[in-house]
Amino acid sequence: MAGKRPAVPGNTSDPEASGLAAFAAELKWEDIPTSVRHEAKRALLNMFATAFAGCGEPAVEKALAVMSRFSGDPQASLFGRGQRRDAALAAFVNAMAANIHDYDDTHPATIIHPTAPVAPALLAFAETAPRTGADLLRAFLIGAEIECRIGNAVSPGHYTRGWHITSTCGVFGAAAGVGALLGLDPQQFVWAFGNASVQSAGLVEALGTMSKSISVGNAARNGLLSALLATEGFAGPPGPLSGSRGFLRVYCDEPKFGKLLDGLGEDWEIARNTYKPYPVGVVLNPVIDASLQLSSLNGFRADKAVTVELTGHPLLRQRTDRPDVRTGRESQVSAQHAIAIVWRRGKAGLDEFSDAAVAETLGAGRPEVNFIDDPARDVASVGMAVRMRDGTTLQAEISAARGSPENPLSDSDLERKLMTTADRIGFTGNVGALIDAVWALDELADAAMVSRMANPAGTSDA
Amino acid sequence: MAGKRPAVPGNTSDPEASGLAAFAAELKWEDIPTSVRHEAKRALLNMFATAFAGCGEPAVEKALAVMSRFSGDPQASLFGRGQRRDAALAAFVNAMAANIHDYDDTHPATIIHPTAPVAPALLAFAETAPRTGADLLRAFLIGAEIECRIGNAVSPGHYTRGWHITSTCGVFGAAAGVGALLGLDPQQFVWAFGNASVQSAGLVEALGTMSKSISVGNAARNGLLSALLATEGFAGPPGPLSGSRGFLRVYCDEPKFGKLLDGLGEDWEIARNTYKPYPVGVVLNPVIDASLQLSSLNGFRADKAVTVELTGHPLLRQRTDRPDVRTGRESQVSAQHAIAIVWRRGKAGLDEFSDAAVAETLGAGRPEVNFIDDPARDVASVGMAVRMRDGTTLQAEISAARGSPENPLSDSDLERKLMTTADRIGFTGNVGALIDAVWALDELADAAMVSRMANPAGTSDA
Numbered sequence: 072m073a074g075k076r077p078a079v080p081g082n083t084s085d086p087e088a089s090g091l092a093a094f095a096a097e098l099k100w101e102d103i104p105t106s107v108r109h110e111a112k113r114a115l116l117n118m119f120a121t122a123f124a125g126c127g128e129p130a131v132e133k134a135l136a137v138m139s140r141f142s143g144d145p146q147a148s149l150f151g152r153g154q155r156r157d158a159a160l161a162a163f164v165n166a167m168a169a170n171i172h173d174y175d176d177t178h179p180a181t182i183i184h185p186t187a188p189v190a191p192a193l194l195a196f197a198e199t200a201p202r203t204g205a206d207l208l209r210a211f212l213i214g215a216e217i218e219c220r221i222g223n224a225v226s227p228g229h230y231t232r233g234w235h236i237t238s239t240c241g242v243f244g245a246a247a248g249v250g251a252l253l254g255l256d257p258q259q260f261v262w263a264f265g266n267a268s269v270q271s272a273g274l275v276e277a278l279g280t281m282s283k284s285i286s287v288g289n290a291a292r293n294g295l296l297s298a299l300l301a302t303e304g305f306a307g308p309p310g311p312l313s314g315s316r317g318f319l320r321v322y323c324d325e326p327k328f329g330k331l332l333d334g335l336g337e338d339w340e341i342a343r344n345t346y347k348p349y350p351v352g353v354v355l356n357p358v359i360d361a362s363l364q365l366s367s368l369n370g371f372r373a374d375k376a377v378t379v380e381l382t383g384h385p386l387l388r389q390r391t392d393r394p395d396v397r398t399g400r401e402s403q404v405s406a407q408h409a410i411a412i413v414w415r416r417g418k419a420g421l422d423e424f425s426d427a428a429v430a431e432t433l434g435a436g437r438p439e440v441n442f443i444d445d446p447a448r449d450v451a452s453v454g455m456a457v458r459m460r461d462g463t464t465l466q467a468e469i470s471a472a473r474g475s476p477e478n479p480l481s482d483s484d485l486e487r488k489l490m491t492t493a494d495r496i497g498f499t500g501n502v503g504a505l506i507d508a509v510w511a512l513d514e515l516a517d518a519a520m521v522s523r524m525a526n527p528a529g530t531s532d533a
Numbered sequence: 534m535a536g537k538r539p540a541v542p543g544n545t546s547d548p549e550a551s552g553l554a555a556f557a558a559e560l561k562w563e564d565i566p567t568s569v570r571h572e573a574k575r576a577l578l579n580m581f582a583t584a585f586a587g588c589g590e591p592a593v594e595k596a597l598a599v600m601s602r603f604s605g606d607p608q609a610s611l612f613g614r615g616q617r618r619d620a621a622l623a624a625f626v627n628a629m630a631a632n633i634h635d636y637d638d639t640h641p642a643t644i645i646h647p648t649a650p651v652a653p654a655l656l657a658f659a660e661t662a663p664r665t666g667a668d669l670l671r672a673f674l675i676g677a678e679i680e681c682r683i684g685n686a687v688s689p690g691h692y693t694r695g696w697h698i699t700s701t702c703g704v705f706g707a708a709a710g711v712g713a714l715l716g717l718d719p720q721q722f723v724w725a726f727g728n729a730s731v732q733s734a735g736l737v738e739a740l741g742t743m744s745k746s747i748s749v750g751n752a753a754r755n756g757l758l759s760a761l762l763a764t765e766g767f768a769g770p771p772g773p774l775s776g777s778r779g780f781l782r783v784y785c786d787e788p789k790f791g792k793l794l795d796g797l798g799e800d801w802e803i804a805r806n807t808y809k810p811y812p813v814g815v816v817l818n819p820v821i822d823a824s825l826q827l828s829s830l831n832g833f834r835a836d837k838a839v840t841v842e843l844t845g846h847p848l849l850r851q852r853t854d855r856p857d858v859r860t861g862r863e864s865q866v867s868a869q870h871a872i873a874i875v876w877r878r879g880k881a882g883l884d885e886f887s888d889a890a891v892a893e894t895l896g897a898g899r900p901e902v903n904f905i906d907d908p909a910r911d912v913a914s915v916g917m918a919v920r921m922r923d924g925t926t927l928q929a930e931i932s933a934a935r936g937s938p939e940n941p942l943s944d945s946d947l948e949r950k951l952m953t954t955a956d957r958i959g960f961t962g963n964v965g966a967l968i969d970a971v972w973a974l975d976e977l978a979d980a981a982m983v984s985r986m987a988n989p990a991g992t993s994d995a
Binding site: 133136137139140142151158160180234262265266268269270272275280282283286289293299300302305306308310314315316318320321431 | 592593603604695696730747748773779943
């Protein structure tokens with residue numbers, strides 16, 4: 072892309088912003104590899120699944136109660152809720168819902184959840200200004216690419232310092248994606264980045280609280296507005312990313328400028344995207360796989376287990392050795408609860424990490440777990456050894472957990488995830504038709520069709 | 534206040550947030566000194582003046598064009614514009630307008646512009662839920678105090694790193710102020726701080742561009758929403774300010790925790806507020822004073838001046854030695870333009886720092902200025918020596934510029950500033966009545982009266 076950099080004439084103060092702007096303005100649908108296009112659809116399918124899972128959460132209800140007082144004409148769907156709001160609020164609410172359980176997709180290098188801040192902004196906009204499905208997929212890929220590359224450039228120090236990276240980088244992704252739908256020119260893209268740069272916020276401190284979801288919703292909403300403002304000539308600084316007081320230097324102690332443009336358009340970040348099989352912290356995935364494997368053994372009885380030994384990456388112990396958790400939220404990072412509930416129920420869905428499920432394992436007892444650190448292991452692997460009362464030891468070895476880069480969820484897995492969450496909220500629409508529409512999105516004349524299908528009672532705007 | 538800290542039971546993780554919350558929840562109107570109450574009125578008067586000055590700027594027009602698509606029922610006034618929008622957008626637009634020229638008030642220790650992010654949020658809210666003038670003044674003082682104290686705790690490193698401190702701290706001030714109008718309890722105030730902490734944004738990089746105004750508008754809007762969410766039980770983290778990944782540690786390399794609570798309720802930051810006599814960078818104020826002094830001398834003719842020598846604090850040279858400026862915006866920090874235009878017109882208002890005025894001094898010529906650094910001088914002082922063609926030298930010595938802490942604008946100065954900016958936009962309302970209402974605000978049963986008076990054709994919501 073180096074040859075395309077001078078697309079914003081005279082903007083030598085931020086070659087990175089100029090390069091990303093040129094990429095976003097010039098990318099051709101035909102130049103996007105088929106596998107990358109398909110990954111975009113997988114990301115959207117997973118987004119609908121997790122948006123359904125989150126759309127009725129108390130934080131969503133409360134945010135809607137307040138923010139509906141400041142919402143204009145109903146323009147766009149609230150997935151799974153049978154309501155519409157103006158496009159800015161719809162983008163906010165759908166992003167919030169899609170990410171609220173951290174059950175959405177993960178870009179491993181940055182731990183950004185790429186889709187929640189981006190896709191809801193695009194889909195909301197597309198309900199106000201019809202776009203083809205191919206346009207929407209292209210815009211999503213542009214948005215997610217820029218979001219993750221900005222994340223790469225500030226990782227790992229940015230998250231470590233305390234920034235909620237999905238929110239802080241998501242606003243750029245939403246701005247770039249909506250900018251792509253609007254057909255911004257390179258200068259306008261740089262303005263959109265500037266308008267996004269002054270709205271980048273979100274703190275790790277807020278994880279596990281309702282506040283976390285504000286910054287995710289804002290990323291989608293404010294990205295949308297950043298691009299719309301840019302089309303009106305609302306001008307930003309020339310150096311929004313790599314300027315002397317631009318985003319990268321202010322939000323990161325050691326930014327890696329090269330991460331922004333190297334391989335752009337050839338090496339796609341979305342190709343590294345992962346999807347969660349279970350609504351838990353990603354380090355617990357292999358433990359759940361192992362627990363499911365053992366529980367399916369003929370004659371296995373949890374009440375005959377004495378102790379569990381887990382051999383895994385040190386992060387497993389550090390993050391999940393939590394024998395005494397009391398809330399559903401906390402249980403998402405408790406190995407003791409996860410093993411106990413999987414052995415009781417033989418599954419690990421949203422209902423297995425609820426307050427009720429936590430009360431159940433607290434009452435019935437959780438296994439004693441001994442952690443053995445093995446820094447040589449991948450975080451997606453675990454060895455589980457269960458000593459039984461009869462003196463025998465049952466073992467399970469997971470080399471690459473489901474959902475890890477080496478063992479990705481299949482398309483069918485993602486379809487089942489969507490069907491399950493739809494079922495859980497009593498979805499009244501046609502899930503199968505929604506799935507088909509997402510897979511066929513590049514052939515749809517009106518991308519917003521999928522939003523309306525995800526919001527079957529969408530004419531009710533109360 | 535130390536004795537009041539345990540107001541949020543069990544919240545030992547953030548004594549600073551708890552202490553500020555207790556202050557905000559418990560402050561009595563009767564306990565606020567008369568001089569402090571009066572300073573709040575001065576700040577509001579100045580806010581209306583600068584909001585009038587900014588309300589027709591292109592950035593405001595563009596933001597309104599985009600954001601009105603996402604605005605609900607017209608609830609609140611857009612000062613000077615004869616329009617109303619929903620309270621969230623009104624807060625955004627009025628804050629943006631009040632700060633857009635940086636002609637608003639300044640808290641010298643932090644260079645926060647305290648009033649623009651806070652007062653517009655309160656006034657917009659008060660149009661949706663009537664409050665007395667005393668309630669509004671109390672809420673404003675709480676908001677401005679918390680905003681400036683958070684600013685003190687992150688200064689000077691926060692701004693130096695590149696944060697637009699008016700925006701980043703303003704959102705806390707607006708949240709606290711609206712929270713006071715809502716009568717939040719201490720726990721709810723801590724939640725409101727948490728909701729604000731994930732929305733704190735704004736970059737110095739954007740100064741001089743339209744993007745700057747987004748984060749100022751957001752500070753008002755998002756502060757309003759942060760408090761409204763808190764009343765609904767929308768819960769934030771226990772450590773929004775001094776938690777391990779809270780605002781202070783993430784946004785500042787060396788936070789000064791003691792600045793938050795020391796002397797709270799006794800030592801008021803608003804008492805240190807300053808107001809600008811001229812729409813320029815504050816270091817230029819003494820230069821304009823000196824230029825006005827000389828130009829009023831009998832027989833003084835600018836075209837007979839050969840060179841100007843300025844003896845001042847080194848910041849004067851560093852920030853204002855700009856002989857070749859081409860735009861009104863740049864001219865606000867050009868000593869050469871400032872001297873030239875004051876000598877031509879005998880005044881230094883908004884019209885003297887417009888693109889047209891810059892073209893005028895560029896065409897007619899600007900004086901040659903020699904700067905002499907004197908680190909011992911206060912930034913509010915300057916010595917000016919003008920060598921004339923006839924060999925004589927004219928001198929002016931300004932020890933404390935107008936608007937500096939030692940030479941504050943009088944109440945009448947502020948009234949004239951408001952009358953001048955109202956006149957400039959062809960204000961159709963009764964400026965005298967608005968001034969009287971602000972001075973009598975503590976006796977008004979309905980604080981929103983001043984908002985409506987500042988928006989005389991306020992029934993037009995187009």
